[in-house]
Amino acid sequence: xxxxxxxxxxxxxxxxxxxxxxxxxxxxxxxxxxxxxxxxxxxxxxxxxxxxxxxxxxxxxxxxxxxxxxxxxxxxxxxxxxxxxxxxxxxxxxxxxx
Numbered sequence: 001x002x003x004x005x006x007x008x009x010x011x012x013x014x015x016x017x018x019x020x021x022x023x024x025x026x027x028x029x030x031x032x033x034x035x036x037x038x039x040x041x042x043x044x045x046x047x048x049x050x051x052x053x054x055x056x057x058x059x060x061x062x063x064x065x066x067x068x069x070x071x072x073x074x075x076x077x078x079x080x081x082x083x084x085x086x087x088x089x090x091x092x093x094x095x096x097x098x
């Protein structure tokens with residue numbers, strides 16, 4: 001029997017999915033803008049909006065990860081705690097660089 005794994009974002013899964021579908025629509029809109037030879041600055045503004053939307057999702061996922069996965073690992077202690085903290089630190093570093 002397989003153990004059920006709860007993810008930190010489980011409670012927000014529907015809202016996150018909805019936000020990602022909205023972002024997908026934004027990206028399709030960007031493709032259309034390019035196909036229609038729209039003004040570069042208008043396209044760049046929409047790229048910026050889509051980027052901010054993705055960053056917002058990333059921050060929500062990170063917050064959920066820290067509040068659930070990392071917090072649970074820290075409570076348990078040991079190697080798993082250090083591993084989860086290291087993963088979170090690396091994810092933060094990637095977000096800051098993007």
